[in-house]
Amino acid sequence: MSVDLPPKIRERTVSKARTLLEALPFMQEHWGKTIVVKYGGAAMERAPLSRSFGNDLALLQHVGIHPLIVHGGGPQVTEVSARLGLPTTFVGGLRITDGPTLDVAKMVLAGKVNTDVVGTLLGCGVQAVGLSGVDGGLVMARRREPPDLGFVGEVVQVNGAVVRALMDQRFVPVIASIAIGDDGQAYNVNADVVAAELAVGLSAEKLVYMNDVPGLIGPDGDLLSELGVQEALDLLAHPDAVDGGMIPKLESAVRALKAGVPRVHFLDGRVEHALVLELFTPEGIGTMIAVDAPGEEGTP
Numbered sequence: 001m002s003v004d005l006p007p008k009i010r011e012r013t014v015s016k017a018r019t020l021l022e023a024l025p026f027m028q029e030h031w032g033k034t035i036v037v038k039y040g041g042a043a044m045e046r047a048p049l050s051r052s053f054g055n056d057l058a059l060l061q062h063v064g065i066h067p068l069i070v071h072g073g074g075p076q077v078t079e080v081s082a083r084l085g086l087p088t089t090f091v092g093g094l095r096i097t098d099g100p101t102l103d104v105a106k107m108v109l110a111g112k113v114n115t116d117v118v119g120t121l122l123g124c125g126v127q128a129v130g131l132s133g134v135d136g137g138l139v140m141a142r143r144r145e146p147p148d149l150g151f152v153g154e155v156v157q158v159n160g161a162v163v164r165a166l167m168d169q170r171f172v173p174v175i176a177s178i179a180i181g182d183d184g185q186a187y188n189v190n191a192d193v194v195a196a197e198l199a200v201g202l203s204a205e206k207l208v209y210m211n212d213v214p215g216l217i218g219p220d221g222d223l224l225s226e227l228g229v230q231e232a233l234d235l236l237a238h239p240d241a242v243d244g245g246m247i248p249k250l251e252s253a254v255r256a257l258k259a260g261v262p263r264v265h266f267l268d269g270r271v272e273h274a275l276v277l278e279l280f281t282p283e284g285i286g287t288m289i290a291v292d293a294p295g296e297e298g299t300p
């Protein structure tokens with residue numbers, strides 16, 4: 001028996017079906033792939049946006065993508081340090097980390113922020129599991145120098161076994177950016193660097209940085225929508241193109257691209273459903289840096 005719908009309702013339902021089907025080639029393209037998302041900035045700090053992020057992740061997972069989240073928390077570490085009377089100093093976008101600051105970073109990142117992110121994701125139906133780079137020796141590091149920044153680590157190795165086991169069971173790992181040395185010393189590692197190293201170690205298809213800016217801004221103040229590795233290196237060498245937290249972000253992007261991650265995206269975390277828009281629609285948002293010639297994103 002067929003049911004005749006009024007024309008207006010029929011139009012609406014058909015257009016919904018069309019929208020879903022338009023996303024199908026993108027879903028097929030990303031099925032079974034690993035995507036590493038560095039979750040920071042505005043998306044993390046504002047409740048409606050964090051729910052939008054959680055819902056996006058639920059969708060990603062249900063269409064067969066394996067997401068892994070690395071979260072930031074720089075402002076939260078700075079805030080708790082200030083409450084404890086500890087000064088905060090950055091050099092080249094990296095936090096100088098003495099013993100007490102390392103303790104704050106461990107407490108805030110692996111404690112509060114990690115628990116909050118996992119809680120938000122669980123509230124959106126995502127089976128999130130919180131870890132830091134210390135668990136299972138996931139992110140091994142050594143003291144980064146020169147210059148001496150204290151307990152700031154540089155990543156020497158990623159042991160993906162623990163997160164692969166979780167992802168095989170459809171859990172979404174949520175990683176705080178604390179790493180461990182082979183002598184058991186913990187290190188504070190910039191979350192962008194951890195995300196890039198995990199993307200490389202897990203052979204991710206994409207590395208996505210969620211920002212509190214529209215993307216990578218060029219020296220003229222315009223948003224750069226697509227660029228290649230050499231252009232990214234030129235920006236890093238440019239005296240006034242990139243500063244602060246964007247330095248380790250762009251350096252990590254280049255490192256990931258050179259080590260085999262095909263695409264890195266800088267998305268505006270203030271845009272609702274930024275992840276779904278980027279992955280499942282032809283309209284890419286923010287900045288894409290690609291190893292291959294840019295210009296073909298959107299064609300599945």
Ligand SMILES: Nc1ncnc2c1ncn2[C@@H]1O[C@H](COP(=O)(O)OP(=O)(O)OP(=O)(O)O)[C@@H](O)[C@H]1O
Nearest residue numbers: 040041072073074075211216217241242243245246
């Ligand atoms: N050329 C540039 N384009 C875009 N942002 C830039 C640029 N140069 C510097 N920035 C700054 O870099 C910041 C992003 O890095 P930041 O480390 O502050 O954020 P995050 O990495 O998202 O957060 P967290 O470090 O807590 O994880 C932007 O808010 C912007 O102020």
Ligand SMILES: [Mg+2]
Nearest residue numbers: 072074192245
């Ligand atoms: Mg940062």
